[in-house]
Amino acid sequence: MTGLPAEYEKRIADYLTELGSVGRKGSGLWRFPFTPEYERAATLVEGWMGEAGLEVRRDPVGNLLGRAAGASDRVIAVGSHLDTVRNGGCFDGALGVVAGVLAASYLLAEHGPPRKTIEVIAFTGEEGSRFPVSFLGSRWMTGTLTPQDLLLADDDGVTLAEALAAAGYPGIRPPSSARTDLDAFLELHVEQGPVLDSAGRSLGVVSTIMGQCDVEVTVQGRADHAGTTPMGMRRDALVAACRLILAMREEVLGWSRPTVFTVGRLIVKPGSSNVVPAEVVFSIDLRDPDAEAFKRARERLRRMCRTAAETDKVVVSWRDLYSIDPVACSRELRDVLARAASALGHDPMMLPSGAGHDSMILAATAPVGMLFVPSVGGRSHCPEEETSFHQCYLGAAVLASALRELAY
């Protein structure tokens, strides 16, 4: 039994609280890649990594890496992401980074240099809150970021390439080559759903991560004066978009499967109360645990766009921003995590993840293992996101045990 000494509960609380003050606007966090808020968070974690005895660097896309060289240069990595959604909470991503730093810190102090190299990773741009691309940091690390991704722009028209250059990461040219030195990646994360909390369980080991795609749908109508154009003569992009969104939602509900469909972003142009909407751009987030069903679902929704275009005299275009198939976590790492939890007196639950994680991307190049702690009420991606510091500590202790087993 390794775990973490009891005094680490306070350190976790302090670190999460301090990190949770960076990028705060009102009650929520707004920490987007390549902004001053993000930079302050990265600098803070960089300091903690240094204090833990890790050698720190940033890769060409802004991922933060803290390394403790082992006898072997094969790497056992732990971590999560530092960015947040718009108006997000303090635990999503941050917990995995903080727990990774503290687990490494404790092991290095207590057990000296590891056999395998330990790396703590704070990924950038997991959420896709600023640019319409998720998993930016892990996709770079696995060589799946494309040159086209760099041309995607935020709401102010700044492209990812421009933001990278302005933040001091100029001239990157994806794809990078995928890392081949990883023997394992372990990620501790809040569940972000209601399963553990409603079952009264403290720890979960993830079996599979649901497939997920992000699509941008553009509905092109015609701008007209709101007072002088009879309603029947309009080509109102917003009316067409409302119809299409509700029809898609009904369609997905009708399948009675675990598929989830969400429109979280919708922009109306030109956006004046007295102008008939000329264009609506909205996002589709679609998730499914089964690869075949996932593919059929996308095709069905895409066909619905064509029908809507004919009915509403608008032009509807469908743009795949990214798509990732469901992935299974490593059987071996699941066992390592479950054993570590049991050794510390817990009875972990095995469950799938409805949320996407950097682990999902890294699975292409390394075995991945994920550990969940409960989210109160299943709430996440909002300021009310909450996990008790004690449960955060329990998760970090299991992470430390697993890291010791793999790296020492």
Next chain:
Amino acid sequence: MTGLPAEYEKRIADYLTELGSVGRKGSGLWRFPFTPEYERAATLVEGWMGEAGLEVRRDPVGNLLGRAAGASDRVIAVGSHLDTVRNGGCFDGALGVVAGVLAASYLLAEHGPPRKTIEVIAFTGEEGSRFPVSFLGSRWMTGTLTPQDLLLADDDGVTLAEALAAAGYPGIRPPSSARTDLDAFLELHVEQGPVLDSAGRSLGVVSTIMGQCDVEVTVQGRADHAGTTPMGMRRDALVAACRLILAMREEVLGWSRPTVFTVGRLIVKPGSSNVVPAEVVFSIDLRDPDAEAFKRARERLRRMCRTAAETDKVVVSWRDLYSIDPVACSRELRDVLARAASALGHDPMMLPSGAGHDSMILAATAPVGMLFVPSVGGRSHCPEEETSFHQCYLGAAVLASALRELAY
């Protein structure tokens, strides 16, 4: 027969072209009150007013007034507004200002000082593109701007009071007292609808202006993670808003009246593709030519918000931003305009206005008369907005004749 000499057609074209280059982004105009773009446009018109021999001043809210004192200090005013919608065209508002300046310029040069005082007015903030308040300038002039209006904020959270102060108009305290020195206000405007163009007519005299109200509806749901929250357990503000908008539209269409209903602005918060929408704010623009029917329509839509709140487990709030009843144009001024048009060889059409205008506001304190020239294809509030310079000239010539009859 007065009219305007033929060489004024080129001057109108030149003025409209020059003004149409100020605030241009891509193909459209973005000229909002209290911005550098607006200030450039006002400075340009100020110069033209000075060249025309008018004494120029700005009132406390930023309206631009060019005055030629007459034997009497009773005022015959002409003009329109200088601001545009988001991505608007070159004729809406600008034509009435340019035609007013040139008509006054010609009359002063040709006939000397007038009997009554002539005032050319370039109103500010007619459109409500930046702040959720329309007719800012004319409401100030008629004493109907309220202290609450000053607290309304633009998309960046800047209040109207802050914008006024920053632009050098500090300390205004509405209501002002309404002007009582106006004997008439004449406004030349593009029709912004398809009636004159499809009938092949060059000039229209406006009978009534439709009543119009602007409402802000807020739908409050709950932010949740798009991957981990089952669709049936959500309180999705966007799904509720889509349902409500479509239901309201069906309701209005079902009345089979000239009522028009438009949702032109809709904001989703937090606005990330992977977060279930917590809040949607949308505008309602409702117009009707009949005062009683207009009142009933508003009440019916408001009741629908209550029903939606119960059905969709969201909180829906309704906020009246402004409302103005239908108004009739002065019978006497309609005759003056029709006579002036006939004397110049035209056969003007009498028609109502579906669009709101500053004339509608000024009608509370002075007789108003409105003259329309055709909009190609009825298009307006968009970059494709178009009226031939020749038709602009014909309208300006009738305006000059009417101004001469009233002021000399």
